[in-house]
Amino acid sequence: MNLLVPYQSPPEKDSMLGRLMTLLVNKGIFVQSEAGYQLTPASELILTEGSNMGANLRFTTYAEVIKIWSRLSEVFMESGERSLFEKAFDGKKFWEFTKEKPEYGKLFDNAMASLSNAVMRGLIASYPHIFDGLNSLVDVGGGTGTAVKFIAGAFPNLKCTVFDLPHVVAKALKSESFDVVGGDMFEKILPADAIFLKNVLHDWNDEDCVQILKRCKEAIESNNNGGKVIVVDIIIGFESNDPKTTETSLLFDITMMGLVGSKERSKQEWHDIIIRSGYSDYKFYPVQLGIYSVIELYP
Template structure:
């Protein structure tokens, strides 16, 4: 039993690369184009297309993906599931996310974790592997890597925010203005603005990031530094921003948010979307996913995902005593009031 568990943990790294293969071959699109009927292996191989001699290996890849619930299979062939629908080009197109997660440089960085623990110094694992550079410097200097990062964050934001808006529309009711801090290329506010057209939305990020923001009549874009000053608005949104930073920096960011938001009487608040570590949940997959993200934060940013108590401590230190918590999937939505 112990050996079986160890082998499972050791070989499970193959799974994300198989998922990446499905994304790169656009298998979901091929099945969808088959009028959502079950597509036989031979027809799938022809639709991709791949060389006939590789058809049996494609079958082996599909067998693993079916076992994992990515695709379904009947006697007639393969079908989409809610998971594989996330990789449809005309849907969430989450293929970019798995491609970034399995990007060779990211994998090589994580492979050096043992060496990083043995090394001295305060730098992160990412900095050790990249000659002292932060991931922000890499995305700025390496355009290809930066574009891949932006695409991954955009497809993830698109799906997550659709779920948030559908599950918690009250977050945005009555607001007249919202600033998305660290909003990247504008995917998050675009989803919000489409649902709440009366809401004036602004993306706020570093100048070189804003230069790549989606051009849209739905929102404005402003460049700046969130540690210095955040544009004034009824509400400030921080979606998966604080987990990149240690507690002291999170407190500084939230203090700038307090300075920027309107009084409570006119809807002033900070909306935070983050994972929350819950070791007592009855969903082991959710716990494992959150803990894996936690290790990624350690390796890349020297930060962490936080428990409910750790979030509470950060909020209080920044002067936010009153807040509400909502749950959407594995994410927590915190509403902080001035």
């Protein structure tokens, strides 16, 4: 275990800091020893470069956005479909806000990249066969390219492309191992053997998901080489038996409800949108990636 870097807070804060640390020790975030406070695996996650869950904490606790939760009860007292975010921001949608507020957009992109850092190596190690036989892959809603960086690194002969909104790909990682293209997934998606959708469909309601999945199907079919869609997302109730994993999935569900008015889906809900989008078959892979599952969709 690493020792924390010493920081000297003003002496009049010692008592308050001590009380806070007592709680955090009790929660297993730190351990106390004669040498001082030490990190535990939980607090190491926040600091580690590789996963850096601190980026997620900074994103989810952003002061201007966290206040939406104080309006939660109001949502249940009015009719209409506005999300909590839209209600709190006078109709503004989450994606407009991330675009208009670059500081928050950056926090969001970093948080997504940190989740990709945490799961992509495991995904490729657990399911290498899902990339077998592919010549091209487009990561739709691929953010700044962290997931594709792992895929292109593991499969150098696979032509990989990150596809996201123009203002997002403008900030994408620069690499010779993948291309970066800006566009709107509701309009047209680049043709490829495989469309990769990680943490994307849970941002959208069922109608929108059907539109996105139809665009994906068109992109695969126009490529004339068989092909499939690879979805990485939560499947509620399909997690491991670890109650913490289930709790995390349910917390994500409520987070999606609040931020974008969408949801995490059960197996049945995934089945419904996949079949409505015109796919002939699909396959669920059991969770080996913390809260995430993989679904392959075949046109």
